[in-house]
Amino acid sequence: MTDLELTRAIAQKGEPAYSAMSLLFERHFRILCRRYRYQFPVLSEDEVVDIVSNSMLVAFEKAHTFKGNSTFQTWLGSIIRNAILNHLDATKRQNHLSIDASETDEQAFENKYIIDEKTPLTEYQLKLLGECVSVHFARFRERNPEASMAIFEHFIENTDFKELSVLLNRSYGATRQFVSKEAAKLRAFLEPCLVHLQL
């Protein structure tokens, strides 16, 4: 059954509503939690799970208002996003993490990955490259959570620009530009890994 058919079953109530809710939960809950944890790293796992759960409950109560003009995830996503922003307001937080003081020493950080220039690329170097990229990507995500979510959603989860534009609350064109620009920024973030491995 499609998401629209399931929401109609929920609106009818009774036993079919239970099965429909359960199915929608299975399909979307974990993906939505991951997406919003990517986008809002300042929130803990418990907070995101609570917010997404409560938002799903609200969506089930309002199931009769879902007309299928957008995807169910997009429709529910707007409920979740508002709930998150209200939660951040209420707890007086902004969506960024403070960068660990030990990592402000860029040179010390980069020196970890300096390899002898003459040594050819080995499995060990590939492992180090992988670690370097992981750490740099994590730092990029801390500073640019929305960008990292957008890149993850589009290039890993195949979310199209139309849906992404709704998630990011931007126009279609602005979303494409944003993703392209942030990918270039990420590239710049990752450059030190290549330089130090002499590729």
Place this chain on the structure above:
Amino acid sequence: MSENEDATATQWETTLAGENSSSTSLSDRLLAKMTRDAMLEIGEQLTPSDEMSKRAWMNIEEKARSRGLFNEKQGLLRWFRLDKFQVRVAFAMMATFVLFVWFTIFQVRDQNDIVVLAMRGESQIVIVSDANAEVPELVSEIRGLKLSPNIEKLEGGTLVETPWVINEDTEKWLKQKGFKVSKDGKLRLFLKSSAPQ
């Protein structure tokens, strides 16, 4: 990787390499792959565990049950698959319609032409033009009475409903006189106490 994943991976390589790159070098491909792996790894870490998902579902289920989301709709709600708001709207519309018809009937009745059919003593027996009370005996009586040659239209009167049912003959007679006979067969009579002038 599936074909779709291959295509996305290639797209990611090109994007990361930069818009002006016509092809990707080994380093570009390596970087793209490592970043992709890093993103997937973080994605895994951020995805709730099975245990957490199960707890979240139990929580939702309990709250949904307490809010009556699983209850069968009752009565009208069940038969007509309406929610509470729709039922309220339907009842409001029905009530408005009933009130409209009720007032319309009174208005029509008040404006009906009342025709003097006969006179009897000090009472004027009048029959409403769309009279729908059947009084075979009364009609017979009326038949036996001297009919006024000039039928005059009067307004007002006291409404009296009679329990008699119109039979075929009476219906025919009334229709001949230009009266409409209603389906439920009752004749309404207006009795005026004032003496005829």
